[in-house]
Amino acid sequence: MKCPEEIIAYMHEYLDEELQPKQEEELRKHLQECNECQVIFNELKKSEALVRSIPFMPASADFTANVMAKLPKEKRKVGIQRWFKHHPVLTAASLFLLLMSGTLFSAYNQENDFSVSKQENVIVQNDTVIVPKGEVVKGDLVVKNGNIEIEGEVQGDVTVINGEKYLASAGKVTGEIEEVNEAFDWLWYQIKSTAKSLIHVFKSESNNEDKSLE
Incomplete structure (x- = not known):
């Protein structure tokens, strides 16, 4: 059967x-x-x-340690591969930062021209950007390969890349003032700027989705 x-x-x-x-x-x-x-x-x-x-026979206190000591040691390469497998997000982020760092370092070495972000109420003389006394500049102000003199007011952040800043006693900056004169400083500045842009994009998309659901 x-x-x-x-x-x-x-x-x-x-x-x-x-x-x-x-x-x-x-x-x-x-x-x-x-x-x-x-x-x-x-x-x-x-x-x-x-x-x-069968009566319960408890193992000795060092039983586990002795067994683990006799097991073959795991190769470091296998350990690293296992770490990558268990942390896919961190692995992807690390690779992204590595590739991004190489690109940004290359761009840093090639960018030698003077430039300034497009803002009103500023004066450009040679390689120096001047915020005149009594004038108000709205938004973040970025100067590359040049200097900046602030005699008026900047309602935002001021970033000087490969240059110097001068803040008069009557000058005012509502945000942060940052000087970037080294490759690593410039790299960190670019990463922060990219992160801010991504956050802004994600917030905009989220707001659009919320409006479409209403």
């Missing part, structure tokens, strides 16, 4: 006290009709009873 395969599974679940009432009834009915399965079920119950009768 060929018995259903799930009957054996029901036996194990019954012994583990995990069998549902409906399946338990099905198992009992089958055992009443099948002598072969009765023998198997009785042997399983005897084996379980034997295992339960």
